Amino acid sequence: MMRIVGIMRKRQIQNLDRPHIVKLNGKRRPVRLHDLGLGNREIEAVRERLRELRGACIAALPIPSHLIEWLSRIDPKLRKRIDRAFPGMILPVADRTLGQCVEAYFERPNDRKQSTMAAIRTSANKLLEYFGESRTLRSITSGEAMDFRSHLAAVERLATATVSKIVMRSRQLFRDAERRNYIDRNPFTDVKAGTQRNPDRQAFIQRATIEAVLRYVDDVNLKRAIVLARYGGLRIPSELQQLRWDDLNFETNMLRVRSPKTERSGKSERMVPMFPELHEHLKRQDGDGELIVNLQRWPAMNLRKAFLCAIQRAGLEPWPKLFQNLRSTRQTELVNEANPVHVVCAWIGNSPKVANDHYLQVIDGMAERYRPKPISVESGAPNGALDNLIAAIDPDEDDDHGPPAPCTFQGKIEQIRDWIRSMWEQYAAGKMGDTGLEPVTSGV
Secondary structure, three states: OOHHHHHHHHHHHHHOOOOOEEOOEEEEEOOHHHHHOOOHHHHHHHHHHHHHHHHHOOOOOOOHHHHHHHHHOOOOHHHHHHHHHHOOOOOOHHHHHHHHHHHHHOOOOOOHHHHHHHHHHHHHHHHHHHOOOOOEHHOOHHHHHHHHHHHHHOOOOOOHHHHHHHHHHHHHHHHHHOOOOOOOOOOOOOOOOOOOHHHHOOOOOOOHHHHHHOOOOOOOOHHHHHHHHHHOOOOOOOOOOOOOOHEEEEEEEHHEEOOOOOOOHHOOOOEEOOOOOOOOOOOOOOOOEEEEEOOOOOHHHHHHHHHHHHHHHHHOOOOOHHHHHHHHHHHHHHHHHOOOOHHHHHHHHOOOHHHHHHHHOOOOOOHHHHHOOOOOOOOHHHHHHHHHHHHHOOOOOOOOOOOOOOOOHHHHHHHHHHHHHHHHHHHHHHOOOOOOOOOOOOOO
16 A cells, blocks of 8 residues: 555656646647745645636636736746747736737737728827837836826817727727736726817818819719718718619609718618708719729818818818718708707718717808898887788778877777887887886786
């Protein structure tokens, strides 16, 4: 019996002296443990944690937080050996830098649009400029995140809406790191982004302005793009890229618009009425392909630049957000034409909340319709109301009956006519008393 126990003890000691083998991705990588001065129980604890790490890597799961904490406080020699056994999987998690996190975020497959990723990249560059690429994620505090927002607003003097968007995208990047257990807490959680409304960059583009610009546009594709934005409310250029002649249905007078921006929310397309302004410009010509607007020679930046040149040739001052304000103007027009808001939003492709925050505008001169019309005492009430009232009392007022007798019926009519005229003059002059047309009476 003693001999059997001794043999088992000897084999256990031999196993502890052997390196731990990590089998990963078809390769066997040893991790030596016996020369680190660890006890038998400590070696077994290390082996158990290495098994957990291997299981997380094989299952493509985030590294558990307790293992990340353990990796951050173990012996540097052991950390290097683990790093060799798990190349690029373990140690970068514990000491992940901001630069590594940003690059990993953009290298990871995702279903976002290219324009969305470009916008997130712009915000990420702001983070890298402020904190530095070598700054570790865990060392960035909530206070420093608030300082970053203050820097954007006070030092760089960015617009409030721009600052808000950068803070929201920064929060998104750190939320991704938090979900992958790179950090324990998102430092941007308590940072208020602020409003994204910017009414100073809104502009209502009159029809006469667009018609003047179209006269200086020679390219039919650019002209169609401008018309579809101003009178159809389409997003430029994303909703032009898939717009085909087959999408025009003149029988139902509707235009089918495919929207890449809203397809993730289950709204891949919408129907837009063929407004009268669109009929003139959406006529198929010889040489046109399947697409209504051929954007091969008009990338997004070139399309905007060509539009800007046409505005300048027309002798007009360019407005902010060239195409976006055309879309905003169209939605404002449709709402002002007494169309239900939810119907207009279905045509434009946004929600009532987004429309109220970023699209609908207050047009100059809208309050003029409620200005009171001037009243001329000489000509009587508007629309001849006073004359009609007097005529109702005495239909033969214009007839020449001679001077009315004060005690006759005709004389009473003349007195009533004079009283009405006197009251009307007081009303028009703003001298009507508190009692109005009622005579002053004693208290009851």
